[in-house]
Amino acid sequence: MHLHYHRAVFFPPGPGLPAFSVVGYVDDQEIESYNSDVCQSVPKTEWMKKLGPEYWERETKHNQIAEIACKQQLQAIKKQFTKTQGLHVYQEIFGCELSDDGSTVAALYNMQGYNGKDLMYLDTQKWLWIPVVNEARFFTHAWNQPGTSETEKWKNYLTNTCVGQLKNILALGREDLKKKVVPEVKVWGHHQSDGVTRLYCLVYGFYPQTVHVKWMRNGVDYIPSDKMSPILPHPDGTYRIRVSVEVPQVEEDAYSCHVEHSSLQE
Missing domain, CATH: 2.60.40.10 (Immunoglobulins)
Known part of the structure; x- marks a missing residue:
């Protein structure tokens, strides 16, 4: 079982295309979403509603902060590339995975992309950012400096917050998540x-x-x-x-x- 979130920033935004959006999944099931048009995190399953209003208020505030940061990141990425016209897209996928019995962490990850191509990712064994293209080296060099807040932030989130959140969500929705329907x-x-x-x-x-x-x-x-x-x-x-x-x-x-x-x- 794994919990993963997909973030996307579009510039310029357009009709039906929010400037910022987040979708959360457990495995392949959508569990929550947020976008800059609604500015509110909402549950996508009945059992996620059991987490209560305080949880969704925290998620909303968290995503509002992430929206600002991701928009700033897109503008910073644009400066590293020569293309300046047309639609620009910054994407980030991050999450955690547990073993089938839920006893051990199987995977932690953060991957980022720009305009549909891989940009960089976080090596969660060495806790170093790895550039996929030369333009990403500007960011990975800065983030790989000792004590950098960006790396520490993600290390704490993935190893503690994400894993704990996944265990809590699995306890709430286990019956629904474990269901099997014959084709x-x-x-x-x-x-x-x-x-x-x-x-x-x-x-x-x-x-x-x-x-x-x-x-x-x-x-x-x-x-x-x-x-x-x-x-x-x-x-x-x-x-x-x-x-x-x-x-x-x-x-x-x-x-x-x-x-x-x-x-x-x-």
Whole structure:
């Protein structure tokens, strides 16, 4: 189980595109959000509401402070790059992961990006910032100085606050987070041209998100898919994916859609 937050700053902002936004997840389930249009942290599940108004007031204040800092960071990053026109995006993903039994910390991380590309990340073994591009060295050099508040801030947050918060959230939402919903499967074919058929396999209504879908020939041969949709969410909290392949029309061959999902192993 892991708790992770995605922050994004857009400049200039536009209609339907807040200048700043934060979305929190436990694994693949959205649990809270904040953006600069609403200026308030809100729960995204019923069980997160149990944390009460004081928690959400603290989260709101924390995100309001983060909004100021992230906007300043975007402006500082822009100065390190030659591009000055158009849309600029600063992104940050950070969080913590616990082992399956919750007894040990499996991972801690902070990764930052600019305009869709990796910028730098925090090595949480050595507690050093690592630049991915040369333009990030301005920041990593400054943050890697002994006693730098930026590094100490993240070390304290990831090792203490994040881990403690994840344990608390898991205690509240364990039943919902541990649920497993068996996928539904629908298959069909469409004749493309002489001797060729495109086969479709739609897998939907499953939870959790991780799933493996593949087409098989005669129950043995795996057929690489040439078209696969991303795993998309449903409003009810489940997911869907569609996988398709082109195959020759050979009467002796039988094709089947093979689905692997944790709910099918019970």
